[in-house]
Amino acid sequence: MYFFNIGTPLGIIRVWYDDQGLQFLYFYEGEKGRKVPPFLSGGEYKIWPSLYQALKDYFYGGREIDFQGFPLNLDRYTPFTREVLTFAQKHIPYRRVTSYGSLAKALGRGKAARAAGRALASNPLPVIIPCHRIVKAEGLLGGYSQGRDIKRELLKIEKVKFNLVGRVNNEVFISW
DNA sequence: TCACGGTCCAACG
DNA sequence: CGTTGGACCGTGA
Helix, strand or coil, X not given: CEEEEEEECCEEEEEEEECCEEEEEEECCCHHHCCCCCCCCCCEECCCHHHXXXXXXXXXXXXXXXXXXXXXXXXXXXXXXXXHHHHHHHHXXXXXXXXXXXXXXXXXXXXXXXXXXXXXXXCCCECCECHHHEECCCCCCCCCCCCXXXXXXXXXXXXXXXXXXXXXXXXXXCCC
């Protein structure tokens, strides 16, 4: 396993990967004492240049960066969870959002909204798998495993606007 | 099995 | 509008 760090306005990010693809991304320092998962240690420091550049552009460049092309290693997940995660990576572009229910529907499981939320809650690759772009059906923010503040900030970076009642405008909303 | 979510929506007031 | 209660479904223990 390899890893590298990169500073962002939201704290230091650490990314883990191997020859199969990306495995983990987490906020390493910053936000109230979040810890390094203990199962990750002893990796070899090695930058993945294109990914490094993409992250840098995303956080500092204010440019439309998508991570859709980067390979993921999601072997340890169940098929449904994998589907949810890969679908999110491939079909929810920059500055667009959708809901848990809509995403479930797109996978042919119209009623599995909560299950989809559960799958996203175990997203090992926030930012790269853009689970911050999935909000509640009525456009309210919804939850986020890294903390709702981070979710808000990420959407802010992408210039997704919320109205006074706290809902995203439906221009950016995708429904399947 | 079972309890638990990053939910949803119809039915209120 | 805002709130509430029940239905829903894949997971991990």
